[in-house]
Amino acid sequence: MNEKIQVQAGGKLYIAGEYAVLTPGQSAIIKNIPIYMNAEIKLAQSISIWSDMFNYSTDMSKDSNYALIQDTIAAFAEFLGKKVSDLQPFTLEIRGKLEEKGKKYGIGSSGSVTVLTLKALLAFYHLHLSKDTIFKLASYVLIKRGDNGSMGDLACIIYDDLVYFTSFDRDLIRKWIASETLEKLLKREWGYEIFVLKTDINCDFLVGWTKQPSISKDMIDYVKTAISQKFLIQTQNHLNCLKTAFLAADKKTIKKELEAVSDLLLNLSPVIYNEKLLQLKRASYGLDIVAKSSGSGGGDCGIALSFNEKDSQTIIERWQEAGIELLYQEKL
Missing domain, CATH: 3.30.230.10 (Ribosomal Protein S5; domain 2)
Structure with a gap:
């Protein structure tokens, strides 16, 4: 056989x-x-x-x-x-x-x-x-x-x-x-x-590809020296809230906590949010969407959670104008 x-x-x-x-x-x-x-x-x-x-x-x-x-x-x-x-x-x-x-x-x-x-x-x-x-x-x-x-x-x-x-x-x-x-x-x-993590939250999960490859190992080696105890405590507190919010399908808290962890990454090291990832995030402004970098940053992909179908289409169009490709989309 x-x-x-x-x-x-x-x-x-x-x-x-x-x-x-x-x-x-x-x-x-x-x-x-x-x-x-x-x-x-x-x-x-x-x-x-x-x-x-x-x-x-x-x-x-x-x-x-x-x-x-x-x-x-x-x-x-x-x-x-x-x-x-x-x-x-x-x-x-x-x-x-x-x-x-x-x-x-x-x-x-x-x-x-x-x-x-x-x-x-x-x-x-x-x-x-x-x-x-x-x-x-x-x-x-x-x-x-x-x-x-x-x-x-x-x-x-x-x-x-x-x-x-x-x-x-x-x-x-x-x-x-x-x-x-x-x-x-x-x-x-x-x-x-x-x-x-099972959630009943009603939103679009969107992945934007910057087309700028990042080497995770090198990024980690560069950024990890900046990680402080304060950063760890704050991030874990937000993660605990996020876990609860996903389980409860609490849109307001999910948006608030994801913005908070995004801000922590912005302040951790300037190399995480390169210009393309900043554009990916800015594309969510004024929309019922929260967007952030994902993984080591410095390129690769960012993510967005959209709570309005029309806004989903808007951010996709804004990404395209910025040279960011919609790589993947699904309903959570």
Whole structure:
């Protein structure tokens, strides 16, 4: 039997808390973006990996372009208690660049690729793991690789939903990785929370793409030195209010709290709101809309919550005039 197994993994965007959540115990609200990368895996004579990002195949020989996928495969083998050479061989093909003409959207990440690869391998081996275990496995891969993110993107991509995520102590996990088996590590309590945020709020969720790529890792390294205890306390207070407001479908509070966290980001570092993101935000002025940057800022995408259909069309037109493309829209 040589059946082709297909899986998918989507993208994500931060609604609030993107920089604060880098600190253990801090929270963020993250929205799934159902623009998907797809993977196809099938039985083969030897392990072969192909992605439309690079357009050539490789095996498990060292390859910087495919290192993330290779590291994920190696971690999966470790999870099974096997060597990579002992894995049942397969061909893995990945499609869906989450970019246009070489410019990334900023809705995906290394997290999307990691989760997609894990989902493909789990399906191929007919294994059913809890989302919690998949989250830990994916985090293990990225932390070992030196990723400096909060892992909130993984939580959102795995649950494929609007989530309220509280981060864990990644330095502690690094120490555990260095001294413990993966089996023991996965059984430990890591101290994070992933809460699926169900809301009946009636609004349009809009994503504006600036077409200016931003490197999240570099932005995080640059901005994190400016994060103060005051910023963390204020952001967490707003996040708590936002969580309650989403659950209660409280439009007034949602708008007020999102404006507040946006202002905190504006004051945190001038590099977060570049000119395109400032234009994206200004386009909401005078409308029943709240708009802000999303993620590390400095380009990529911004978001807007619109509580009036006519205003939704107005901001889309204003974005177009500013050279900002409507990437995605849905009713929350």
